[in-house]
Amino acid sequence: MGNAMARVDRFFEAVNAQDLDAVAGCCAADVFLRTPSGQADDRDEALYFHQVIWDAFPDQRFTIDKAITQDTDVVVAVTITGTHEGPLLLAGGSVMAPTGRRMSLSACWTFCVEDDLIMSHQLYWDQLELYAELGIALPDVS
Numbered sequence: 001m002g003n004a005m006a007r008v009d010r011f012f013e014a015v016n017a018q019d020l021d022a023v024a025g026c027c028a029a030d031v032f033l034r035t036p037s038g039q040a041d042d043r044d045e046a047l048y049f050h051q052v053i054w055d056a057f058p059d060q061r062f063t064i065d066k067a068i069t070q071d072t073d074v075v076v077a078v079t080i081t082g083t084h085e086g087p088l089l090l091a092g093g094s095v096m097a098p099t100g101r102r103m104s105l106s107a108c109w110t111f112c113v114e115d116d117l118i119m120s121h122q123l124y125w126d127q128l129e130l131y132a133e134l135g136i137a138l139p140d141v142s
Contacts, residue, residue: 004113032120057082103133
């Protein structure tokens with residue numbers, strides 16, 4: 001149980017350092033990632049997701065507020081902060097130009113860790129909260 005949380009801690013250290021090699025070292029080759037922006041079906045696609053987010057929020061940081069572990073599963077409540085300084089891929093595929101605004105979001109990230117590697121992870125955040133903090137109009141879903 002402790003090993004799964006140790007891997008997740010190393011993952012967040014790598015993500016906060018924006019170190020793609022270290023993030024890659026935390027994940028299985030066929031890692032699955034799902035976010036409100038889309039999903040990645042392998043490590044290369046997951047690394048691409050991180051790079052796109054870092055381009056949009058070069059000062060992005062995750063702070064773990066609470067963690068719950070059970071066997072190979074880890075659930076963390078996090079606060080995500082950053083300044084929107086680059087193009088941001090929105091749900092639905094549109095791209096938002098930088099707003100220069102700061103955001104601070106509460107989010108939840110779930111992990112499945114096996115053999116000391118992240119096999120799957122899913123990140124959830126309130127898109128309405130993100131849009132409101134960045135001053136972005138809601139997409140037309142009609």
